[in-house]
Amino acid sequence: MNILSQSEAAGKALLRPAAMGKMRVFRLSAKTMRASQFHVATLKEAPADAEVVSHQLMIRAGMIRKLAGGIYSYMPMGLRVIRKIEAIIREEMNRAGAVELLMPVVQPAELWQETGRWDKMGPEMMRVKDRHDRDFIIQPTSEEVITDIARNEIQSYRQLPKNFYHIQTKFRDERRPRFGVMRGREFTMKDAYSFDRDEAAAERSYQAMYQAYVRTFERMGLSFRAVRADTGNIGGSLSHEFQVIADTGEDQLVYCPDSDYAANIELAEALPLSVAVPAPAEALRKLPTPDTVRCEDVAKLLGLPIERTVKSVVLAVDTPLGAEIWLLLVRGDHEVNEIKVGKVPGLDAGFRFASEQEIVDHFGCVPGYLGPLNTKKPVKVVADRTVAHMADFVSGANEAGFHIAGISWGRDLPEPEIVADIRNVVAGDPSPDGKGKLAIQRGIEVGHVFFLGTKYSEAMNATYLDETGKPKLMVMGCYGIGVTRLVGAAIEQGHDAKGIIFPAAIAPFQVVIVPMNYAKSETVRQAAGELLEELLKVGIDAILDDRDERAGSMFADWELIGVPHRVVVGERGLKEGKLEYKGRADAEASMIDIAEMPAFLKRELLG
RNA sequence: CGGGGUGUGGCGCAGCCCGGUAGCGCGCUUGCUUUGGGAGCAAGAUGUCGAGAGUUCGAAUCCCUCCACCCCGACCA
Structure with a gap:
């Protein structure tokens, strides 16, 4: 038999059952809509290497299994x-x-x-x-x-x-x-x-x-x-x-509650905080600050607000002539934004953090006490907009254990060569569109x-x-x-102590039917089976838990998996012609007439 | 790639310091009881102790090499 006729024969064999009618196909799919046939593989404990909730819950709910670092099998669920x-x-x-x-x-x-x-x-x-x-x-x-x-x-x-x-x-x-x-x-x-x-x-x-x-x-x-x-x-x-939007997101989103401005923090522009540079009011003075490296601690030690301190970050640009050293200045409570730094002329071809050796060579001092004043060798200075508008500020003295206070541009050192927006915005900064103040929340880029x-x-x-x-x-x-x-x-956005709370649109199943005493009660078995067929018929993606597990363990499984709607079929309710309904996020269950249930669920799924 | 940590049954862990032939909980199998919120009792099964090489009468345990995984270090959907 050649390959062609073989595959032809196979093709016919495959086609025949489907051609025999819809019932067969329907029953087949209804079968996999039963938990005993499907693969429900929940875990009580998550593997130790799962850090974030979504990872833990996906593994516990049996949705993924790890094959290698960052490589997962997607399980049926x-x-x-x-x-x-x-x-x-x-x-x-x-x-x-x-x-x-x-x-x-x-x-x-x-x-x-x-x-x-x-x-x-x-x-x-x-x-x-x-x-x-x-x-x-x-x-x-x-x-x-x-x-x-x-x-x-x-x-x-x-x-x-x-x-x-x-x-x-x-x-x-x-x-x-x-x-x-x-x-x-x-x-x-x-x-x-x-x-x-x-x-x-x-x-x-x-x-x-x-x-x-x-x-x-x-x-x-x-x-x-x-x-x-x-x-x-x-x-x-x-x-x-x-x-x-999720607190566990890796990105910071900047937005303005009073306008439609919204940007990733990488991009969000920090406007100058003041227009005029205040006149110098203090005298320059060198102060001992032993073992005080972070701006926060320096401010505390000197009894000054952190907004009066300036942080120094040293970068190197590799050129054919050797490494060129740059000094970035941002206010003590601000953070350097590397994306913005990468757009500064001279730094846009690539930069790296300077090595400790390079720092000592140029500043004559170890990191922690660096500043723009009295550098050993000349360095290129980039001041953040905010820093350029400061007076009487504090920075490192380029001498271990000392800071200098009362520094003012123009008087104590030349105006910075380059003034640029090189910091992350912070909540409360003015919105770049001039329409209010910025707020920040975290997000996951999808x-x-x-x-x-x-x-x-x-x-x-x-x-x-x-x-x-x-x-x-x-x-x-x-x-x-x-x-x-x-x-x-x-999942990061929708979960609670019991597990996942999926939006119905993407839940693995829209509805789960949980029968009580499935194996022993003929009435329950029949009612549950009929309900499943009803729901499938009206296009609801339902699964019947026919595993005959204990009630508590079935409830726990489906709450973990995050199926948004649950119908409990029990003899108690059936006697009164009712079924119990509970939404995944609901506190209480409610009783619904059997005949009403498909229409009720349809409404719930639409709403 | 740098720094730190961990590899022991399907999952979570103890044992390692101080070498003596592997244990606990969950899960799994069988039986009986139980049955609306992850049951109880009884009996079981499951381990190249990450890999290789070494020290030793003897290695999960000590030494060396390697590998994998995780955490921290800001190029992404």
């Missing part, structure tokens, strides 16, 4: 959540006019060499060789491949705009994978890429994706915020992150939209012919959603 998230994303992407395709996980090095990212990407990008010793990568993202597709497929302006997306496995060899699914090495991402004839059209594509993301996350029942973001390595000019421009189309010569027959570069955008990270984010 977890996969259902992922599939539901993917379904919502697909619907909203399609609605927004994007077209799904699927690009390979393994990609040839040549494409990445074409854009220069083969060299630019660090060890985070996984590189592999095939048997012919040719270089490949495991995709961390797909700009190169999609641009290659676009330049081959799109010749005319008539084919634009176009937006391709796929939902695919990504691999990033994170320096430090952690938090389970929130920062894994292997993960699933939806990435979309738009191609337009010019900037104006590309901006419309960007807006369409932005709106699609808003709809997507709203449908998932998440509380989130879209914030302006830094464009980072991917490049481009316009960018927003979609952040799920989506990111970028306006790319022609960065990739230029590098890879992706052009189309316009109406006049002239070749023009396609203008691109790219748009990502972290599918697997969304599961973690949803």
Whole structure:
């Protein structure tokens, strides 16, 4: 038998049962909607290496199992959540006019060499060789491949705009994978890429994706915020992150309660806190501050507010002529923002923290007592805007165990060469749009939209012919959603002492039927079975717990898993024609007529 | 990549300092009882003690090398 006829025969065999009618298919699926057939694998204790709640709960609920650092198997319970998230994303992407395709996980090095990212990407990008010793990568993202597709497929302006997306496995060899699914090495991402004839059209594509993301996350029942973001390595000019609000988030979101300003702290501009520089009022004086290194402690020791101190951070820029040393000055209670520092002219080509040796060479003093006054060798000084507007401030004396107070610009040292915004904003700072004060909350980045421009189309010569027959570069955008990270984010946002509280839209099951005395009571068994069929029939995603476990352990399992609606079938209630209903977040259960239950649940799921 | 820590049954841990042939809880199996909030009793099964090399009559325990994992160190969906 040749291969063709073999697969033909197999195809027929597979087709036949389905062709026999819907009942068979229906029963088959109803069967897996029973807990004894499905895989319920809860754990009382979480593995010791699970740090954050979402990680602990996902493992305890049997949704993921670790295979290696940052690499997880998605177990049946977890996969259902992922599939539901993917379904919502697909619907909203399609609605927004994007077209799904699927690009390979393994990609040839040549494409990445074409854009220069083969060299630019660090060890985070996984590189592999095939048997012919040719270089490949495991995709961390797909700009190169999609641009290659676009330049081959799109010749005319008539084919634009176009937006391709796929939902695919990504691999990033994170320096430090952690938090389970929130920062894994292997993960699933939806990435979309738009191609337009010019900037104006590309901006419309960007807006369409932005709106699609808003709809997507709203449908998932998440509380989130879209914030302006830094464009980072991917490049481009316009960018927003979609952040799920959670105290455990890694990102800090800056927003203005009185306006619609919102930005990642990496980007949020810190306005000068005062316009005028106060006149010097104090005399310069050197004060002993033994073993007092942190600004907070110096202020306390000297009996001054911390706002009068200035913190020194020393950077080095490697040049062909050797390392150039820079001194950054921020107010004692402020933090240096490295993204902003990286935009300062002279530091924008890359910088690092200076070594202790370099510091001693230039300041004649060990870190802890550094300052702009009396440096051993000249250094380039960058003052934060706030610092530039200070007078009578305190900084290190460049002598171990001493600080200098009463320093004022112009009088004691020259005005700083460079004044720039190099600090993180803090709550209470004025909003950059002038409409109030800033507030800060934490978030988990689950989506990111970028306006790319022609960065990739230029590098890879992706052009189309316009109406006049002239070749023009396609203008691109790219748009990502972290599918697997969304599961973690949803759990960080929705959980209590008992376990996960999933929004119904992405819960592994919408309703769980928990029968009492399943094995012994024929009436319960029948009522529970009928209810399951009823619910499945009206399109409710329900599961029947037919494991005949003790009530307490079934309740505990489903509360841990986070199924939003629970129906208890017991002889007591059945005698009165009623079933017990309880929402996952409800304090009390209520009794509902049996006949009413499907309609009742439908309403609950819609509401 | 640097600093710190941990590897003992499916999960959580004790034992290691002071070498003497592996133990507890959960889970699992069987039986009886129990049955609306993670049951009780009884009987069981499950370990290359992360890997390799060494010291020793004898190594989970001491020495060396390696590996994996976790935490802390701000290039990301």
